[in-house]
Amino acid sequence: MILNIEAYLHYHFEHPSDLILQIEASKTKDQKILAANIAFSKIENFVRAPTEAGIGDRLLLQTTGHFNCRYTSKIEVKREATDIAALPATPIHLLPGEAIRYLMPSRYCPSDEFQAFVASDFGHLEGGARIAELSDWIYSRFSYVAGSSNAQTTALDTFVQRKGICRDFAHLLVTLARASAIPARFTSVFAPFVSPPDFHAVAEVFLNGTWHLVDPTKMARQEEIAIIGVGMDAAEVAFMTSYGFADFREQSVSVSVEA
Known part of the structure; x- marks a missing residue:
């Protein structure tokens, strides 16, 4: 099964704030990343950090003002149903x-x-x-x-x-x-x-x-x-952890099955 995924986040931070994001589909034995892109508004000090279980990445960054993040990907899921x-x-x-x-x-x-x-x-x-x-x-x-x-x-x-x-x-x-x-x-x-x-x-x-x-x-x-x-x-595994007040503006997630 092929999934097309898009996630969009828009928050405002009055003061410089550190963020931890975990919003990208991970690469595992039963799901393959065919394409992926993540784009941000102005950020500082972007770092990828491993997770304890080794599944997916945490994204560490700092931002001020309007923060926008758009993630898109195409994922092939090769997992079979189990009773x-x-x-x-x-x-x-x-x-x-x-x-x-x-x-x-x-x-x-x-x-x-x-x-x-x-x-x-x-x-x-x-x-x-x-x-x-x-x-x-x-x-x-x-x-x-x-x-x-x-x-x-x-x-x-x-x-x-x-x-x-x-x-x-x-x-x-x-x-x-x-x-x-x-x-x-x-x-x-x-x-x-x-x-x-x-x-x-x-x-x-x-x-x-x-x-x-x-x-x-x-x-x-x-x-x-x-x-x-x-x-x-x-x-x-919160999709966003902020160390500073986050003023919510907009958020959306879309997942569709490719015919």
Whole structure:
């Protein structure tokens, strides 16, 4: 599948401000970058920095006044759909070292507070069967409501309020997977058919020896997702982190499937 992607950011900064951006689709074994371009208004000290997981880049820069950024790319996604429910869990003692950190609680994913819940309500299921059931449970029990959460909303808040956006749905699935002793990470992505069009977020779980994408909003399928980056939670893969007040002016994301 070929995806054509365009993202545009326009913010204003009254004073010189440092920014960390992570908005480019990454090169991985199952997605190929056919073409890509990123253009900025006037900036200072542009640097590319690697991420902890080695998936994608962080862009470090400084700007003042009107900041414009336009990113376009053509991505070939070569990922096949997988039946998550049929996959076994990888025993903790057999996990690769890089997966271990994704068992731990994090700022937005307090998985240690959900162990009793998953044991009592989903304890009859194991591995991928539990992940599939958890994803379906979130989709059926929680309402997708734009503007219903903010940058401080955790998976526990979402669990109580029973509503959120893709970020919150992903945080909750990551949390419940970790509470089930299955490594899970937050994954920022581009995907077509997301409504409203925007940067999207899904979960990625470690089953049967490798990582698998799961979207509890049901808006994106594994084979049509372009990964931007991964992290413990949204704090590690925010599309923009600003060290200075950012006055929002305009933002848009467009993802289409090439016929």
